[in-house]
Amino acid sequence: MFLGQVAFYSVPVQVPFLVEDHFHAGSVASGAVIAVQTLTTGLVSLRFAAIRRLAGEYGLVSAAFAGIAVGYLVLSLAPHVAVLALGTLVMGMGLGVLMPTLNGWVVNEAPPEARSRYTGFLTTALFLGQFLAPIVTQPLVRGLGIQPMFLVVAAGALLVAAGYLAGGRRWTVRADRAATAHGPDEERGVRGGAPATAGSAEEHDRHDRRDRHDRHEQHDRHDDRHDDRQEVGERHAEHSGHAEHRRAPADGPHRAAGRAG
Numbered sequence: 001m002f003l004g005q006v007a008f009y010s011v012p013v014q015v016p017f018l019v020e021d022h023f024h025a026g027s028v029a030s031g032a033v034i035a036v037q038t039l040t041t042g043l044v045s046l047r048f049a050a051i052r053r054l055a056g057e058y059g060l061v062s063a064a065f066a067g068i069a070v071g072y073l074v075l076s077l078a079p080h081v082a083v084l085a086l087g088t089l090v091m092g093m094g095l096g097v098l099m100p101t102l103n104g105w106v107v108n109e110a111p112p113e114a115r116s117r118y119t120g121f122l123t124t125a126l127f128l129g130q131f132l133a134p135i136v137t138q139p140l141v142r143g144l145g146i147q148p149m150f151l152v153v154a155a156g157a158l159l160v161a162a163g164y165l166a167g168g169r170r171w172t173v174r175a176d177r178a179a180t181a182h183g184p185d186e187e188r189g190v191r192g193g194a195p196a197t198a199g200s201a202e203e204h205d206r207h208d209r210r211d212r213h214d215r216h217e218q219h220d221r222h223d224d225r226h227d228d229r230q231e232v233g234e235r236h237a238e239h240s241g242h243a244e245h246r247r248a249p250a251d252g253p254h255r256a257a258g259r260a261g
Contacts, residue, residue, distance in 0.1 A: 003160055004098045005129025006136055007068050007153060011037055011075075011088060013134045018146045019081055029081050037088035037095070044096025051097060052104075058168025060101040065161035067094025072154035076147045 016030040023029075044051070055063070071091025078084045103122065110118035140149040 002125040002129040003157075004064075004068070004095060004102070005126050006133045007072070007091070007157060008037075008041075008095055009130045009133035010137050010150075010153060011091070014137060014141065014146050014149070015075075015084065015088075019084065022146070023081050023084075025081050033081065033084045033088055036085045037092040040089050040092025041096040041099070044093050045100050048097070048100040052101075056168065057101060057105045058164050058171060060097055061105075062161045062164040062168065064094040064098035064101065065157045065164065067091065067097070069154045069157035069161060070094075072150045072157060076151035076154060078147070 012034050015033055016027070019025045019030040019033060020027070051060070054060075068091050071087045071089075071094060074087030074090060075084060078087055103119075106118050106122050107115055137149055137153070140152055144152070
């Protein structure tokens with residue numbers, strides 16, 4: 001999330017200077033280029049439910065950073081404002097995949113009792129990346145220029161994409177080895193009759209976490225129902241005791257009369 005926000009916020013920080021000083025366009029053009037990025041990010045995020053089925057977390061994050069890298073590459077080579085808008089369009093697509101993927105990944109991986117703390121860390125990374133974006137990029141701008149700085153950011157995003165891709169493959173290999181070690185029956189359960197991929201392995205792991213979480217919630221609900229039944233039983237016993245106590249004085253005179261008779 002931190003690196004994604006550094007990449008995201010470098011556009012509104014540096015693009016206006018590039019548009020006005022290098023391309024000699026006005027503030028309206030700068031705003032339009034920036035708006036293309038933010039609008040595309042929002043629209044792609046709306047379709048994340050469909051995008052999520054295409055790959056696992058590692059694959060989606062890798063594809064997102066690859067899109068960011070391509071977008072920055074276009075920005076670094078753009079000869080005109082319209083091409084800048086094309087670059088922010090591609091970058092917005094990558095960011096629209098990246099942000100909901102990381103949010104969902106953190107929530108799924110975090111234990112139920114620690115999710116609020118993990119989401120707090122995620123929010124901190126988000127705003128810290130926005131705050132540090134001009135601090136990180138400005139030295140490169142001074143030494144190289146705005147468009148060469150975009151090329152450096154593109155190279156960095158491409159390295160991050162390669163790192164997540166390699167991490168996803170290692171994770172899949174470990175999952176396959178673990179499935180093989182537990183026998184062919186469990187291996188078929190993991191693979192579902194088809195060769196395992198990074199997405200299928202991650203999906204299996206996510207289902208396991210959800211099952212454990214559901215069992216934990218069912219156990220809590222069972223305990224709550226047991227406590228409720230116990231409380232109802234205690235109230236019933238208390239009510240019965242009060243009723244017996246009220247009947248005792250009423251029965252007294254009749255018993256005395258019977259003895260007198």
